[in-house]
């Protein structure tokens with residue numbers, strides 16, 4: 001009974017929660033759901049909707065249960081959705097917000113990967129909906145009136161308030177108690193590193209005060225298997241799939257892609273040009289061909305379609321759904337299959353298809369690339385120079401007892417990368433001299449094709465082996481640009497941890513506040529990504545470029561491992577094993593990649609960086625090496641990626 005809950009919340013709010021007080025005269029109907037509210041009142045604005053006008057939940061029946069869970073009378077508190085793109089799940093967040101404005105009250109927050117996306121959502125979705133939906137227009141004042149409490153990122157309404165934030169916003173993640181939290185596209189959330197932990201955890205902690213009254217709705221298209229945030233949350237949930245009846249045999253089944261070797265799923269015939277001329281879904285039970293036009297009826301709740309939990313005993317609700325369920329008139333099976341045929345030869349593009357169309361995390365193939373093939377495709381750019389599309393430099397350093405091994409990579413759009421330097425610096429890291437050499441790698445400038453000078457934005461140094469303390473000393477003096485890392489060779493770890501551990505202790509054994517931070521690197525995940533990329537055939541997203549002139553040894557080290565499957569207690573476990581003694585070039589690539597992720601390559605505005613670099617492209621003297629670079633890095637004066 002929501003009434004009783006509200007009462008309890010009011011008592012709990014002695015702590016001074018500002019928005020929980022019930023407004024006299026507003027009594028939420030305990031049986032009114034978000035679905036019913038949306039069907040009765042929601043108007044989709046013309047400016048930003050595929051199908052403007054009255055919202056109809058019957059158009060996307062798979063959203064109904066989710067909206068019902070978000071309703072005041074549902075006991076469900078945490079809902080996650082791992083999904084293909086463009087299925088209406090963000091609109092559910094909007095419906096939820098307007099329902100709260102109209103009937104429930106309380107503070108709400110919507111978080112998007114970046115502040116820019118949050119503002120766009122506010123301007124393109126929320127603002128026009130307020131204008132078009134009469135019941136809401138009465139409650140949220142026009143932002144043009146003074147003291148309306150209504151800006152792009154804050155919407156006040158009687159008894160509540162909405163904040164819109166980007167995941168990188170620390171102030172957003174602090175202080176404000178939130179009862180209703182909508183986290184949109186969490187796999188795109190910032191992994192900006194602070195000691196406060198992962199962005200999702202930080203924002204979720206804002207709801208703690210509300211205990212049994214809070215609701216968290218997390219939505220995302222997944223990314224890489226084992227790294228994807230939404231996959232992690234979904235795996236802990238009751239894992240629901242939408243089952244629809246076959247129009248012929250009526251057996252309920254989840255719609256799956258299937259594939260060439262399966263007897264059910266999407267099948268098609270192609271004409272001589274290779275274009276799809278007929279497409280159908282083959283029933284898992286009766287193997288009859290189901291044309292797409294039956295989809296509307298198959299998905300309808302009144303015909304028996306429903307979400308089925310895999311683990312009904314679990315408390316958290318989790319939903320997974322592919323683009324095959326998109327309503328007629330949205331993305332068709334033909335469009336999805338045509339795209340598949342187009343991308344299937346390219347692992348990186350196949351990954352995107354798998355994420356955005358199937359709503360599934362993608363397993364990177366870790367098959368060992370052939371070193372001779374890599375060498376044969378080397379390109380004519382000079383070592384220590386950066387080709388045009390390489391826009392940000394990172395370095396990875398491996399530590400041995402008698403030397404440091406260092407790789408510098410340039411990164412660009414789509415995480416395409418270029419090897420810029422690879423070298424061994426001889427000397428015992430326990431002594432000082434070899435570190436001075438590393439300084440010259442770190443501090444020198446690297447000539448970009450445009451004429452601009454780039455510096456290394458982030459460097460990660462391995463602390464394994466016997467020289468850990470020496471690495472800490474070097475990193476401590478150069479934080480946050482240089483970080484200490486340690487490989488965590490377990491499957492499923494993120495390429496770099498979301499938060500470091502403090503390593504320096506004082507004489508009493510207490511951690512020193514500004515002491516060196518140690519970051520954990522998911523080597524297995526990184527190696528799988530790197531090998532997936534080394535196996536790409538064509539330049540583009542993910543592709544790795546090498547300059548002519550690298551020795552055979554470099555390529556052999558880079559390809560010195562392979563993945564094998566070990567069985568432990570009957571379960572398959574992928575394990576990386578060395579096929580050669582030395583694998584340093586692979587390790588340094590892993591660390592440079594970890595440094596790149598930490599520098600934000602997955603969320604950077606590459607176009608802006610490109611502009612910045614081109615604006616810096618003044619001719620300078622050619623004396624590479626000892627040239628003094630501006631303090632703080634090339635990008636340091638303009639935008640600090642490391643927070």
Ligand SMILES: [Zn+2]
Nearest residue numbers: 246249283286
């Ligand atoms: Zn059937």
